[in-house]
Amino acid sequence: MRLQRLLNFFITALMLFCLDSSAQQALTHTQIEQGIAEDQLHVAAIMNLIKPESSLIALSVWDLADNRSVFQQNSNALMNPASIQKLLTALVSAKQLGQSFQYRTQLLSNQKLDIINGILKNELYVTFSGDPTLKQRHLNALINQLKQAGVHTVNGNIHLIGHHQDQLQAPGWVWDDLGICYAAPISSFIIDKNCVFARLSANGYNKKATLKVMGKRPIYVENEAVFAPYQPSAIPCDLQLIRKDSNHFTLKGCYAGAKSLPLAIAINEPQGYAVNVVKAILKQQKIRLTGKVVVDTTRTISNDNFQPIATHLSEPLPKLIDEMLLKSDNLMAEALLRTSAEDFTQQPLNFKQTTQALVVMLQELDIELEMANIADGSGLSRYNLLSAEHVMAVLKVIATHQDYQYLLNSLPVAGIKGTLKYKRYFNKPPLKHKVMAKTGSMLGVSNLAGQFEASNGKRYLFVLFENGLSPKIQQQQKAPFSAILLQNLMDMPLVHLSN
Structure with missing residues (x-):
């Protein structure tokens, strides 16, 4: 011992x-x-x-x-x-x-639905809560409730309700990350994680490639990119995504190789994107809108004053x-x-x-x-x-x-x-x-x-x-x-x- x-x-x-x-x-x-x-x-x-x-x-x-x-x-x-x-x-x-918390997205009207011969005479409101899991198909399901009620025309505006935010990315986020989906902007208006997927395909070396945006999302990407042969001793070949206003982008530069390349592009204007998504859904549902789809960041919605038409809830917090x-x-x-x-x-x-x-x-x-x-x-x-x-x-x-x-x-x-x-x-x-x-x-x-x-x-x-x-x-x-x-x-x- x-x-x-x-x-x-x-x-x-x-x-x-x-x-x-x-x-x-x-x-x-x-x-x-x-x-x-x-x-x-x-x-x-x-x-x-x-x-x-x-x-x-x-x-x-x-x-x-x-x-x-x-x-x-x-x-x-x-x-x-x-x-x-x-x-x-x-x-x-x-x-x-x-643990019981859920994000809530709603389609509401300012009064009881007034439908005559398929024409809805109400103003409509979509409340966005910043739900990071909200998808376009969820909005599609909300608006489909109008179709189910026999509506083919909306006589009025559709108001998209959310908070106004001047700052969509946090201080210290690296500039060249901002066009990529893991740095997508934070906003009340989030649809499909504010991310759009695309694929870049080769048409031969040093020839303009083909860019296809998946799901017909309402963004525009001007494509100037090419594929280049891989050369170990050459200057590195890089793609650049240039962000512009109104969710417009330019893709330029080159990519070494020949295999198609998946892209994940973060939108830069969530409010405008939400407007265009709702317009696209109305067109898909064949619902005519005589007014406009407008963003309203000053209005406070209370269910005491508005009539819920349809509600989407996220998964609970856990x-x-x-x-x-x-x-x-x-x-x-x-x-x-x-x-x-x-x-x-x-x-x-x-x-x-x-x-x-x-x-x-x-x-x-x-x-x-x-x-x-x-x-x-x-x-x-x-x-x-x-x-x-x-x-x-x-x-x-x-x-x-x-x-x-x-x-x-x-x-x-x-x-x-x-x-x-x-x-x-x-x-x-x-x-x-x-x-x-x-x-x-x-x-x-x-x-x-x-x-x-x-x-x-x-x-x-x-x-x-x-x-x-x-x-x-x-x-x-x-x-x-x-x-x-x-x-x-x-x-x-x-x-x-x-x-």
Whole structure:
């Protein structure tokens, strides 16, 4: 027994000697005096051995069973969270909106329907609620109720009701992302995620390609693009999407290869797009409109004063959060945060006001973000700055508060679902099934936050930020740093704390 104690002492001393300065700071003088827990030494030794030299790492690990911190390194450093930001949005949405919340889109009239010989003499109103799941077919079903009532002509205007928003993209969204669907504009008026799909097909090398917009969506794309043969030593061949007014675009440049290329184009004027979609539906339904389709952002609709004709409801909030976290859906995150903040303040908000409301809502859960910088709800903005401890505070509330524990079921699961289903080294043992976490990736950023179940049977919360990651180094890695770290954390020693 004495020999074993001596051996443990020398092992501990060696590990402490090997720790770098930042890891040593994570072990307080009190812990050293009382004896450092074996699991803390385990993580510290791993980090000292495998942490990358070329990127900045922040790590926080929390023992759920014993309610204590196992390890912290750079945990208060402010870094770019990328899509880890969506964990904050999930929590405030759950807090403010509740599990029964559903988005509502309605077709209404200003009085009881007055139909004579198929002619409707009412003014009509479509209320847009910023539903990120609303599709053109849902609007088609609403307007079809007029057809079912025998209406072939509407004598009046159709008013599209929603909030006016000058700012459709958050500060810090990268300019060359704005034409792509993962940076689609946030608005009361969302149809098919404000995204249009198209396909670019070759007509031979260096000849003008053919562009086909899917579903006959009401946008116009002027195509000047060509396909070029692949030449490794040549200057890179790039496509450029130039955004213009009224959802008009120009596609120019070249694409190396011969295979057709799918495109996902974010519209740039949601209000005008909604007007054109409703006009197209009326034409498809063969309903004549004598007036106009107009956007009204000043009117407040109350069902006490208007007659509902048809209603579309979104899925309840847990399903929406599922889609946001599993697919890392940016538009869903921005819509949920905007809706939660406007419900909290009871007024329309811009991006800055929305993120300020997020900070206040999290303060009510004892999560302080005073030193953080929050620019959006999705993590797409380069202006976001969070620490690992900020995110850990959110995870602790989610994991320990009964009202929010269901959010854990919305996290991607290694090898099973979401953005971890096919991720390298996460789709096989020992990580498969054992890690459930939100990913956060963009150029130079590779983050992960959630929980894992170690081989000792205990569950741990963890937040890992990796910023400043070179794309070239990332390509050369045999395995992501996060996978290597978690594989080693799976062997966490079982620690019995004395009372």
